[in-house]
Amino acid sequence: MQYESASVSERRTMPPAVAVSTVAFALRPPLGAVLGSTAGAEGVGSGRAPTLWIPLVRRTRAPFQGLWALPGGPTRWNETLADTALRSLHAAVLRPPGYLEQLYSFGGVERSAEAQRLVTIAYWALYGEHDLAASPSLAAPSPADDDGAPSAAARWDDAAPAAGLEPDPADADEAGDTEPADPNVAWFSADDLPALAFDHAEIVAYALERLRSKTEYSAIAHRFLGPVFTLGQLRAVHEAVRGEPADPANFRRQELARGTLVDTGEFETGTPHRPARLYRFRDPHEPGPRRPASGPTPPQRTAPNSELPKKGTS
Amino acid sequence: MQYESASVSERRTMPPAVAVSTVAFALRPPLGAVLGSTAGAEGVGSGRAPTLWIPLVRRTRAPFQGLWALPGGPTRWNETLADTALRSLHAAVLRPPGYLEQLYSFGGVERSAEAQRLVTIAYWALYGEHDLAASPSLAAPSPADDDGAPSAAARWDDAAPAAGLEPDPADADEAGDTEPADPNVAWFSADDLPALAFDHAEIVAYALERLRSKTEYSAIAHRFLGPVFTLGQLRAVHEAVRGEPADPANFRRQELARGTLVDTGEFETGTPHRPARLYRFRDPHEPGPRRPASGPTPPQRTAPNSELPKKGTS
DNA sequence: CCAATAGTGTCTATTAGACACTATACT
DNA sequence: AGTATAGTGTCTAATAGACACTATTGG
Numbered sequence: 001m002q003y004e005s006a007s008v009s010e011r012r013t014m015p016p017a018v019a020v021s022t023v024a025f026a027l028r029p030p031l032g033a034v035l036g037s038t039a040g041a042e043g044v045g046s047g048r049a050p051t052l053w054i055p056l057v058r059r060t061r062a063p064f065q066g067l068w069a070l071p072g073g074p075t076r077w078n079e080t081l082a083d084t085a086l087r088s089l090h091a092a093v094l095r096p097p098g099y100l101e102q103l104y105s106f107g108g109v110e111r112s113a114e115a116q117r118l119v120t121i122a123y124w125a126l127y128g129e130h131d132l133a134a135s136p137s138l139a140a141p142s143p144a145d146d147d148g149a150p151s152a153a154a155r156w157d158d159a160a161p162a163a164g165l166e167p168d169p170a171d172a173d174e175a176g177d178t179e180p181a182d183p184n185v186a187w188f189s190a191d192d193l194p195a196l197a198f199d200h201a202e203i204v205a206y207a208l209e210r211l212r213s214k215t216e217y218s219a220i221a222h223r224f225l226g227p228v229f230t231l232g233q234l235r236a237v238h239e240a241v242r243g244e245p246a247d248p249a250n251f252r253r254q255e256l257a258r259g260t261l262v263d264t265g266e267f268e269t270g271t272p273h274r275p276a277r278l279y280r281f282r283d284p285h286e287p288g289p290r291r292p293a294s295g296p297t298p299p300q301r302t303a304p305n306s307e308l309p310k311k312g313t314s
Numbered sequence: 315m316q317y318e319s320a321s322v323s324e325r326r327t328m329p330p331a332v333a334v335s336t337v338a339f340a341l342r343p344p345l346g347a348v349l350g351s352t353a354g355a356e357g358v359g360s361g362r363a364p365t366l367w368i369p370l371v372r373r374t375r376a377p378f379q380g381l382w383a384l385p386g387g388p389t390r391w392n393e394t395l396a397d398t399a400l401r402s403l404h405a406a407v408l409r410p411p412g413y414l415e416q417l418y419s420f421g422g423v424e425r426s427a428e429a430q431r432l433v434t435i436a437y438w439a440l441y442g443e444h445d446l447a448a449s450p451s452l453a454a455p456s457p458a459d460d461d462g463a464p465s466a467a468a469r470w471d472d473a474a475p476a477a478g479l480e481p482d483p484a485d486a487d488e489a490g491d492t493e494p495a496d497p498n499v500a501w502f503s504a505d506d507l508p509a510l511a512f513d514h515a516e517i518v519a520y521a522l523e524r525l526r527s528k529t530e531y532s533a534i535a536h537r538f539l540g541p542v543f544t545l546g547q548l549r550a551v552h553e554a555v556r557g558e559p560a561d562p563a564n565f566r567r568q569e570l571a572r573g574t575l576v577d578t579g580e581f582e583t584g585t586p587h588r589p590a591r592l593y594r595f596r597d598p599h600e601p602g603p604r605r606p607a608s609g610p611t612p613p614q615r616t617a618p619n620s621e622l623p624k625k626g627t628s
Numbered sequence: 629c630c631a632a633t634a635g636t637g638t639c640t641a642t643t644a645g646a647c648a649c650t651a652t653a654c655t
Numbered sequence: 656a657g658t659a660t661a662g663t664g665t666c667t668a669a670t671a672g673a674c675a676c677t678a679t680t681g682g
Binding site: 230231232248249252253268271272273274275276277 | 658659660661662663664
């Protein structure tokens with residue numbers, strides 16, 4: 001079992017390349033980001049009927065040159081799949097997401113006999129207000145803030161030909177503090193996406209499904225918000241995700257009955273109406289009124305480098 | 315980007331190998347199968363409190379030599395991930411499953427610097443009474459009934475060293491009709507599993523979670539049974555999966571209210587009690603009383619070769 | 629007759645949702 | 656006062672579950 005120099009015919013027998021693509025959601029694009037959609041980007045604080053935003057990267061090479069694609073790229077020999085997702089997200093968004101979860105793996109056989117097999121593991125991620133507010137580059141302790149990203153688009157293009165062999169650059173435009181926005185990265189409203197490369201449109205659709213179903217039975221909507229939030233803000237997130245309004249009274253009761261929210265005793269200030277109570281999310285280990293919690297839990301969480309604890313994965 | 319002969323140091327930069335492992339469930343082991351557990355294997359028809367059974371393959375090489383592992387192996391250049399799952403299942407069970415769904419992908423970094431990266435996509439599958447009753451080898455139209463399997467265990471061992479380069483054998487013991495059971499394959503009760511290789515124990519646990527949650531909101535329990543079945547049999551399946559009894563009256567109402575069952579007009583015969591009505595599952599396209607159906611639907615179903623329709627996967 | 633399961637009726641507790649109402653801020 | 660949102664009370668419909676009861680087979 002040796003790897004010889006790879007002719008076209010031999011490449012067909014080689015192991016497939018492994019890449020990661022990530023659908024990231026936010027309630028508004030980050031400040032200074034290039035916008036691909038023209039809808040209102042006010043987020044949850046101001047306007048009514050907020051929408052979800054997704055960062056995309058423009059392809060600068062064939063195939064699908066010029067089309068927009070999900071942030072992603074080949075996985076490296078020394079990083080987990082989640083690490084790859086985080087690294088490519090960091091290259092495109094310049095910030096680490098607040099949540100990351102595996103979505104699905106796509107291993108379709110290429111039609112072209114010359115192309116190497118490509119297996120894609122899709123992830124989905126959330127950027128909260130808190131995550132986007134952080135100043136780029138002096139960003140929070142990110143597991144993937146190593147290399148200076150040489151344009152997110154260029155990164156992706158290394159995927160198809162052969163994986164894992166980039167020059168590993170410490171060169172390129174090492175980012176300052178408020179670097180100019182990458183013109184090959186733009187944020188789009190989920191309701192107003194352009195044509196996407198590969199099968200990324202289906203991946204986005206599936207990620208949206210998962211986000212919706214997950215907000216129903218699990219508590220992740222709060223990750224779109226900062227550490228403290230009002231029930232009105234939380235409700236606005238649910239409405240943005242579900243796409244339809246919710247009854248404030250019933251939403252309040254159900255959300256409080258979950259037992260996942262903690263009253264901070266603080267209140268909102270400076271509103272043109274009665275100030276709302278501020279809550280925070282109860283971290284899982286904290287005691288207090290909890291519900292048994294349901295739904296299958298993937299053996300992986302947002303914690304970096306935790307794809308699986310020990311033992312060689314098989 | 316060329317592949318040279320692979321020294322140890324160079325192998326670290328090579329793309330990871332891609333393998334598939336599958337957790338298959340059945341209500342009873344197939345006839346003639348080697349049993350690893352001693353519990354009653356009566357299935358749903360006879361005894362009370364049925365349990366779930368899982369086929370395992372014994373490893374004949376390091377690492378984890380001698381331990382039991384999930385059926386699986388490296389994916390080939392011309393097959394989809396689901397194809398790989400079906401093929402390795404066929405090698406171990408000699409029959410195609412009635413249901414197959416992707417579970418999760420594991421891409422942890424190996425500790426050993428010498429080992430090649432290995433990315434595993436886990437699947438889970440169901441074998442119904444109908445699927446197991448079929449005589450081996452003259453089996454149903456299977457998408458993976460090509461090569462004669464040279465012992466399921468040997469198959470797996472090709473995974474770790476290097477993927478996709480097996481001699482592609484048309485040799486080996488081409489199966490007759492009722493070939494002797496492979497001693498390296500055995501069926502175990504899910505309640506009584508041996509120590510498993512790699513992180514396969516976690517994969518099994520996660521598959522069980524998924525099976526349980528899926529039987530709650532979706533209708534897949536019927537896939538454990540034949541084309542027609544009584545509500546009592548269907549209830550027994552639910553009880554085996556959930557691990558606790560269900561009220562017959564309420565179960566009946568809820569199941570009928572789903573609108574997924576069709577009364578065949580036929581009745582069970584030869585029972586020592588009142589004969590039960592026979593139902594069949596309403597296939598999705600069929601008209602009739604249906605519910606909107608819920609839960610996110612992965613872009614893949616049990617249909618072979620349908621990982622994703624067209625377009626090069628990225 | 630009895631045993632055993634199929635199948636029906638009905639009551640109760642919980643829940644989602646609709647909606648009226650009160651409370652409290654700013655302008 | 657007027658407006659806008661926070662927060663409470665309460666009614667209704669749908670649902671899950673407990674459980675009594677009838678129906679129909681074989682032994």
